[in-house]
Amino acid sequence: MKYLKKYRHTITILLAIAGVALMVFYEVCDTSCSYLEGDIWGVDLKRVGSTYMLSIIGFAAFKQTPFVRVLLAVGLGVEVHLFAFQVQNEVYCPFCLAFAVMVLAAFMINYEAPAAGHVNRRKMWLYFLGEVELPMLKLQKLPLLVVALLGYLVILFTFSGSVTPAYGQEGPRIPSLGKGTYEVLFFSDYFCPPCQILDTNLDPVLKELLAYGNVKITFIDVPFSKATPLYAKYYLYAVQAGADAPEVLRIRRTLFHAAQEKNIQSKELLVNYLKEQKISWKEYDEKTVLQMLNMMIKQNKINATPTCVIRYSPSDAKKYVGTDEIWDGLNKLKAQIGTGKK
Numbered sequence: 001m002k003y004l005k006k007y008r009h010t011i012t013i014l015l016a017i018a019g020v021a022l023m024v025f026y027e028v029c030d031t032s033c034s035y036l037e038g039d040i041w042g043v044d045l046k047r048v049g050s051t052y053m054l055s056i057i058g059f060a061a062f063k064q065t066p067f068v069r070v071l072l073a074v075g076l077g078v079e080v081h082l083f084a085f086q087v088q089n090e091v092y093c094p095f096c097l098a099f100a101v102m103v104l105a106a107f108m109i110n111y112e113a114p115a116a117g118h119v120n121r122r123k124m125w126l127y128f129l130g131e132v133e134l135p136m137l138k139l140q141k142l143p144l145l146v147v148a149l150l151g152y153l154v155i156l157f158t159f160s161g162s163v164t165p166a167y168g169q170e171g172p173r174i175p176s177l178g179k180g181t182y183e184v185l186f187f188s189d190y191f192c193p194p195c196q197i198l199d200t201n202l203d204p205v206l207k208e209l210l211a212y213g214n215v216k217i218t219f220i221d222v223p224f225s226k227a228t229p230l231y232a233k234y235y236l237y238a239v240q241a242g243a244d245a246p247e248v249l250r251i252r253r254t255l256f257h258a259a260q261e262k263n264i265q266s267k268e269l270l271v272n273y274l275k276e277q278k279i280s281w282k283e284y285d286e287k288t289v290l291q292m293l294n295m296m297i298k299q300n301k302i303n304a305t306p307t308c309v310i311r312y313s314p315s316d317a318k319k320y321v322g323t324d325e326i327w328d329g330l331n332k333l334k335a336q337i338g339t340g341k342k
Contacts (some may be wrong), residue, residue, distance in 0.1 A: 077151025
């Protein structure tokens with residue numbers, strides 16, 4: 001304990017730096033794109049988290065322990081609500097949980113037991129998180145439990161979170177490739193970098209699966225990005241024009257390129273780009289299909305892309321998240337189908 005107290009400021013700074021790094025990595029992660037998101041008064045929670053940890057670094061660097069302890073107590077209250085949100089929605093973000101561990105560890109490093117002399121035994125529960133003195137604010141023996149509760153109440157009334165994006169109120173049959181007992185569902189977002197990486201390498205695998213027969217492949221566009229509903233509509237319109245399997249795959253490659261290489265966000269620019277790429281489409285009332293896609297997203301509890309769900313039978317479905325898991329799942333499916341053919 002003496003060692004920890006001696007170096008508490010340095011350890012606190014290192015933990016806070018790890019917290020900032022987690023938020024940065026969460027932003028640029030290239031294995032999957034998470035759909036567990038939230039904001040405080042419209043400000044992305046990842047930005048809030050980074051700013052919070054930078055504030056702790058600043059106070060710890062100048063050895064302002066009371067302010068560090070106040071910030072960490074606020075963080076504990078906030079993390080209680082955010083963890084409850086994940087439990088309630090049955091969606092867990094590893095980055096968010098690791099960030100919470102950083103906050104808890106830093107709080108423990110800076111914990112100091114309250115002075116027993118001024119605490120009535122019946123009120124000891126009020127001080128179990130410790131206390132803090134802020135003379136400049138004329139606050140003496142302030143229970144950190146009160147500070148944590150204030151943090152909880154603030155996040156309770158300012159936090160807005162979502163775990164499953166939807167197309168909202170925005171078509172007759174969901175387009176798919178092939179037919180058969182096995183069903184492969186690909187959930188992706190055109191603006192998700194790992195999705196494009198996966199899509200770029202999918203062609204030979206999908207063609208192989210379709211050549212086996214007895215496989216149905218469906219692409220579901222998950223609207224995590226604001227422009228994705230627009231892209232999803234034109235994907236449906238292009239398939240409606242009578243595209244075969246190779247053309248469907250070309251359409252998706254083109255849309256991924258438009259999203260990530262061209263960063264096209266408007267209908268006018270997307271339409272012009274599709275014309276340049278000689279992709280034709282046929283508009284129709286797509287609302288029914290989009291509602292069905294919403295239902296599939298919710299039924300499969302999709303909260304990250306890319307995700308692949310492989311149904312071997314009505315009672316046997318396996319879910320794979322991230323490029324590595326998906327490739328593993330597709331190889332297992334190929335092996336099973338190949339064994340069956342023999």
